[in-house]
Each structure stands twice: as C-alpha cells, then as structure tokens.
Amino acid sequence: MNDLSEREEEPERPVEVDGTAYLFKALGKIIKVLRERAGLQQKELAALVHVGEDLVSSIERGVRTPQPDFLENVDRALGAGGVLIAAIPDVKEALKRARTRHPDWFRDYAKAEAASNAVHDYSYQGVMGLLQTEGHARAVFEKRRPLLNEATIEKRLADRLARQQIFERWPSPTFSFVLDESLLLRPVGGRVVHGGQLRRFLEIGRLRTVELQVMPFSRGEHAAMGGSFSLLHPKGRQQIAYTEVYGRPNLITDPEQVRIYSERYGIIRAQALTPHESLALIEKLLGEL
Numbered sequence: 001m002n003d004l005s006e007r008e009e010e011p012e013r014p015v016e017v018d019g020t021a022y023l024f025k026a027l028g029k030i031i032k033v034l035r036e037r038a039g040l041q042q043k044e045l046a047a048l049v050h051v052g053e054d055l056v057s058s059i060e061r062g063v064r065t066p067q068p069d070f071l072e073n074v075d076r077a078l079g080a081g082g083v084l085i086a087a088i089p090d091v092k093e094a095l096k097r098a099r100t101r102h103p104d105w106f107r108d109y110a111k112a113e114a115a116s117n118a119v120h121d122y123s124y125q126g127v128m129g130l131l132q133t134e135g136h137a138r139a140v141f142e143k144r145r146p147l148l149n150e151a152t153i154e155k156r157l158a159d160r161l162a163r164q165q166i167f168e169r170w171p172s173p174t175f176s177f178v179l180d181e182s183l184l185l186r187p188v189g190g191r192v193v194h195g196g197q198l199r200r201f202l203e204i205g206r207l208r209t210v211e212l213q214v215m216p217f218s219r220g221e222h223a224a225m226g227g228s229f230s231l232l233h234p235k236g237r238q239q240i241a242y243t244e245v246y247g248r249p250n251l252i253t254d255p256e257q258v259r260i261y262s263e264r265y266g267i268i269r270a271q272a273l274t275p276h277e278s279l280a281l282i283e284k285l286l287g288e289l
Contacts, residue, residue, distance in 0.1 A: 023094050025062030027071075027087060032060040034078040049073040052203055054196070058134055063154075064161050067168050068092060109232075109242055109251055114166060118174040118233040120265055122215075122224050127183055127197065129160045130167075131204060136197045137161070139189030172209040178265075178272050181216045184285050191289055198286040205279050213272040214281055223267035231258075231265055 035045050035056075042060070046053040049070065058064035066074075068088045075084040113119060121128045127136060137160050141153045148156070166173065179201070187194035205212030215222060230242040241252040241261040252258055273281065 023087075023090060024059075024065055027066055027084070027091070028060040028062040030083070031056075031066070031074060031078075034074075034080055034083075035060075038078050040078075045074070045077065048077040054133065054200070058161060063134060063158050065094075065165055066091065067165060070168075109249065110163070112232050112234045112237075112240060112251075113163070116166075116173050116232045116234050118231075119166070120176045120231040122178045122180075122228055122230075122265060122268060123183060124180045124224070124228045125182075126228070127179075127188075128177065128228075128230070130164055131177065131200065132160065133193070133196045133200045134161060135189050135193035136200075139193055167204070167207065167209075175204075175207075175209055176211040176213075176269070177204075178213050178215055178268055179278075181214055181281075184214065184282060195286060195289050198282055198289070201282050202279060202286070205275065205282070211275050212278055213269060213275055214278040215268060215272045216281070219271050222271050223264045229261055229265075231262060 035042070038045075040048075042056045043053040046056045050073075051070065055064060055070075059066045059070070066084075068091060071084040071088055071091065074080070075082060119130070121130070123131075126140070129137070132140070134157065137157055138153065141148055141156055167175075184198065184201075188197065201212065204210055227243070227245070231239060232242065233239045238253070238255065239258050239262065241258045243250045243252070252261070272278070
C-alpha cells in the first residue's frame with residue numbers, strides 16, 4: 001500500500017518526458033523569487049494562502065504540483081500582477097497529461113483513486129503514499145534493494161507527492177485512515193523526518209474531510225491482521241478494494257471479495273481509537289521525540 005508506484009518489472013520513464021516537470025519546477029522558482037522579493041518566509045506565505053508550509057516548500061522545489069487555486073491565491077498575496085494566473089491553462093493541461101504517466105499496471109488504480117468519492121485505508125507495515133511526507137518517501141526509496149538511481153528516486157517521489165493533490169480537490173472525497181501504532185513508533189528517515197511525518201498525520205487528521213484513527217497495540221488481535229488494504233468508491237461505480245505485497249498489486253472488483261474487505265474495515269474502525277484519541281496519541285508521541 002505504501003509502495004504503489006514501485007513495481008520492479010516496469011521500465012522507468014523520466015518524469016520530464018512531456019515537459020511537465022520542467023513547467024512545475026519553473027513555476028516553483030518563480031514563486032520563490034516573488035516570495036523572497038516580498039520579504040516573506042515560506043511559513044508566512046503559507047499562512048497568507050491558508051496552506052501548510054510543507055506544501056509551499058514542495059511546490060517551490062518542483063516536487064508538488066501547484067493547483068490553479070493555489071496559483072491564484074499566491075498571485076494575489078504576492079502582488080504578482082497576474083503572472084502566475086497566466087500559467088493556469090498550461091498547468092491544467094499538464095495535469096491532464098500527468099494522469100497518464102503512471103505505468104500500465106498502476107494506471108487503473110491511480111485513475112480510480114483520483115476520481116473517487118471516498119478513500120479508506122488501513123496501513124499496517126508502511127505509511128500509505130497519500131500520507132507520506134517528502135522526507136519519509138525519500139527515505140523509503142533510498143533504502144530499496146536493488147538500489148534505485150537518483151533520477152528514478154526523483155521521478156517516483158514526484159509521482160507519489162502528486163497523488164496527494166486529492167486532498168485539495170473540491171468537492172472533496174470522504175477520507176478515513178486507520179494506522180497501526182507501529183507506524184507512529186518506527187522512525188523512518190531518522191528523528192527529524194519522523195517528527196515531520198507525525199506532524200503530517202496531525203495535519204491530515206485535522207481536516208474536516210478526514211477521519212484518522214490509530215489501532216493501538218493494546219487492542220491485541222483484530223479483524224485485519226492479514227495486512228494493509230484500501231477501499232475506493234469511484235464516482236458512478238461500485239466500491240473496489242486494493243492490496244499490495246512487495247510491489248505486486250491486486251485490484252479487487254469482485255463484489256463478494258470487496259464486501260469482505262469492507263466488513264473488515266468497519267470492524268477495525270470500531271476497534272481502533274477514536275479520531276480525537278488518535279490525534280492526542282500522535283501529539284503525545286511527537287512531544288516525546
């Protein structure tokens with residue numbers, strides 16, 4: 001579940017093949033120059049346009065896609081005089097092209113996820129890609145064996161972070177996540193990166209479109225001991241399930257099999273800590289780092 005774009009047998013295709021990455025990197029540099037000229041820090045600009053500081057940082061470095069509403073808000077906040085707004089048609093076209101950049105085996109899932117009215121996930125061994133920070137994702141990719149080259153790491157990182165734009169969509173899908181407590185304790189990437197990941201959990205968990213829960217060790221056995229899985233409800237289609245083991249995907253559409261995963265998910269949500277208790281636990285662990 002956390003490695004949705006990592007299947008070994010697919011040939012690598014550079015993210016820059018259609019110029020999309022060049023466009024986003026150029027926009028990121030322009031935003032950085034405009035911000036610095038205005039005398040603002042990244043966190044100050046983030047506060048002005050009501051987004052997280054991590055989002056501003058990632059966009060300026062070209063690893064996150066600037067959404068049209070973000071460009072409009074930043075243009076106004078920095079007094080850019082329409083420079084960023086003028087790029088919106090090109091950004092929209094680039095986003096359309098980007099949706100087809102995933103490898104064939106993953107494309108059906110990515111398309112379903114991007115168009116879903118609801119996304120539900122239970123993460124057991126690794127943090128789901130939609131929730132990973134850039135630092136966490138980079139640490140995961142750098143530890144892969146066989147080793148990935150730098151170009152491949154950058155491509156996979158950009159593709160993974162681009163999926164997270166689903167949180168910025170409006171009308172928003174409904175999201176729910178159940179995290180095994182082990183994910184809160186394993187310091188992937190080291191203390192600083194792990195602290196950033198815990199803060200990311202808090203940021204996502206506080207969104208009014210999201211219910212985030214923790215499955216604590218104290219619960220003992222539960223209904224999903226077999227591993228991680230996701231449930232998607234694509235618009236106009238029946239619910240589907242998805243599992244992945246060592247990069248081997250399994251997109252499940254059989255209604256009876258999907259029903260089983262849906263039943264398991266309902267049970268573990270009942271067994272897990274409440275969203276309020278879950279955020280309190282994450283805050284406690286963050287304070288202990």
